[in-house]
Amino acid sequence: MKAKEGVLDVLYKVVTLELTAVHHYLLHASMCGNWGYERLQHEFHEHMTEETTHVSKVIDHVLYLEGEPDVQKLGAVSSGQGVQELFNADLKLEQDDVKLLREAIAHCAKVGDFTTRHLLEEMVVDSEEHVDWFETQLRTIKQVGLENYLGEQIKKDS
Amino acid sequence: MKAKEGVINILNKVLTADLTAINQYFVHAKMCENWGFERLQHKVRERSIDEMKDADELIGHILYLEGVPNVQRMNTVHVGETVPEQFKLDLKAEQEMLALLNEGVVHCVKVADFTTRHMLEDMAKDVDEHIDWIETQQELMEQVGLENYLSEQIHKEG
Numbered sequence: 001m002k003a004k005e006g007v008l009d010v011l012y013k014v015v016t017l018e019l020t021a022v023h024h025y026l027l028h029a030s031m032c033g034n035w036g037y038e039r040l041q042h043e044f045h046e047h048m049t050e051e052t053t054h055v056s057k058v059i060d061h062v063l064y065l066e067g068e069p070d071v072q073k074l075g076a077v078s079s080g081q082g083v084q085e086l087f088n089a090d091l092k093l094e095q096d097d098v099k100l101l102r103e104a105i106a107h108c109a110k111v112g113d114f115t116t117r118h119l120l121e122e123m124v125v126d127s128e129e130h131v132d133w134f135e136t137q138l139r140t141i142k143q144v145g146l147e148n149y150l151g152e153q154i155k156k157d158s
Numbered sequence: 159m160k161a162k163e164g165v166i167n168i169l170n171k172v173l174t175a176d177l178t179a180i181n182q183y184f185v186h187a188k189m190c191e192n193w194g195f196e197r198l199q200h201k202v203r204e205r206s207i208d209e210m211k212d213a214d215e216l217i218g219h220i221l222y223l224e225g226v227p228n229v230q231r232m233n234t235v236h237v238g239e240t241v242p243e244q245f246k247l248d249l250k251a252e253q254e255m256l257a258l259l260n261e262g263v264v265h266c267v268k269v270a271d272f273t274t275r276h277m278l279e280d281m282a283k284d285v286d287e288h289i290d291w292i293e294t295q296q297e298l299m300e301q302v303g304l305e306n307y308l309s310e311q312i313h314k315e316g
């Protein structure tokens with residue numbers, strides 16, 4: 001099916017951002033593993049799996065709309081010296097993601113593409129949950145202190 | 159543990175090739191799905207997941223060697239417009255990967271880093287198997303004809 005005006009461009013932007021997120025979480029999971037925070041490593045892996053699912057769905061949809069998905073482009077991937085720095089970078093990325101998705105949803109409504117809108121709405125639910133998760137971690141760190149927080153990240157929840 | 163000279167550099171190069179391959183296979187799998195070739199989609203997707211596991215392992219190993227993994231860089235993703243073209247491009251990517259891994263193995267022997275060598279050898283074995291698989295597909299297409307080959311790709315084995 002042919003895409004409505006501007007929909008493919010919006011979806012290409014979403015692919016780039018979601019791919020960047022996959023790389024982000026791949027790196028951050030490994031870094032946490034290297035520091036000995038198994039629980040966090042596991043959480044980041046879960047995030048990565050979700051983002052991969054998003055990429056998969058968006059690419060499917062682009063192909064269905066007879067577009068050519070661009071998997072070459074990548075946004076900036078941030079690293080960090082500590083867990084808090086990673087969380088701050090991830091929070092920023094997820095906030096950007098939510099913003100982009102909201103714009104995309106509004107665009108789809110405007111041009112009357114409700115299947116794409118539906119897909120993006122499902123994704124924005126996940127992204128908002130991610131934003132919430134990072135905000136919670138940062139707040140917990142503030143409340144219990146970094147050392148206590150990190151002490152709890154050594155063992156994975158069984 | 160500190161890495162021996164040049165090892166991190168090689169690991170990062172392999173990582174870049176891996177990250178590129180993940181995306182190339184991912185998009186090829188999606189295209190096969192869009193064309194209705196379920197069997198191929200499944201096979202190609204599996205390969206993408208293998209590459210992702212390799213990337214995870216490489217990042218873990220780079221961090222273990224106190225290096226900085228580069229997940230920002232990607233080589234050119236070569237996307238084929240038809241199944242035979244996809245195979246051709248994937249074969250080329252695998253051959254380049256094999257050359258890189260072989261180079262890495264030789265270097266690791268020279269500087270006596272046998273754990274990294276072992277890891278790269280395991281990866282080279284997977285690449286070998288995959289090259290063999292692609293070559294087999296190409297040979298098949300020649301022997302049975304493209305149309306017959308493709309029609310066998312519509313159903314996934316149960």
